[in-house]
Amino acid sequence: MFGTWRWNVVFGVFGTVLTVAFSIGNNPISVMLLRSMYAFIAFFVLAYGVRAILAYILQPPALINAEFEDEEGKGSQLDLKTPDESEDINQLLKSQIQEGASKPSIETQKNDVSGFRPLNPPQLLTTKNTQPEELVKAVRHLTGE
Numbered sequence: 215m216f217g218t219w220r221w222n223v224v225f226g227v228f229g230t231v232l233t234v235a236f237s238i239g240n241n242p243i244s245v246m247l248l249r250s251m252y253a254f255i256a257f258f259v260l261a262y263g264v265r266a267i268l269a270y271i272l273q274p275p276a277l278i279n280a281e282f283e284d285e286e287g288k289g290s291q292l293d294l295k296t297p298d299e300s301e302d303i304n305q306l307l308k309s310q311i312q313e314g315a316s317k318p319s320i321e322t323q324k325n326d327v328s329g330f331r332p333l334n335p336p337q338l339l340t341t342k343n344t345q346p347e348e349l350v351k352a353v354r355h356l357t358g359e
Contacts, residue, residue, distance in 0.1 A: 222261040229257030 233253035237246050 225261035
């Protein structure tokens with residue numbers, strides 16, 4: 215249960231104080247004390263129910279669902295280990311060395327569509343002596359005017 219019997223006493227005293235406060239002007243002292251005693255007993259017993267409900271509501275989720283205790287640690291650690299690919303790397307290096315020794319021609323590289331071909335971009339050429347009219351035409355063409 216939630217708390218101790220002292221909470222029940224505090225709850226009973228609270229009920230007694232409420233009963234005394236509401237009946238002090240309307241009832242004689244003996245009736246007021248008798249009803250205060252009944253209020254103390256009623257609130258004392260009622261406090262057990264309140265404590266039981268609080269204990270049920272405030273119970274940690276791990277204790278409610280005991281079947282999930284095995285999964286409690288999952289997801290708390292990150293595994294950064296990479297798989298061992300040293301054999302694959304060795305095979306790749308061996309195949310590159312063998313290809314470098316037999317150096318295929320450019321024509322066989324062009325015909326080999328499924329394989330990897332490195333990008334060979336055309337080199338940019340600059341012309342130093344261009345006419346201003348040609349430059350204006352080029353700028354207009356690039357800007358879309």
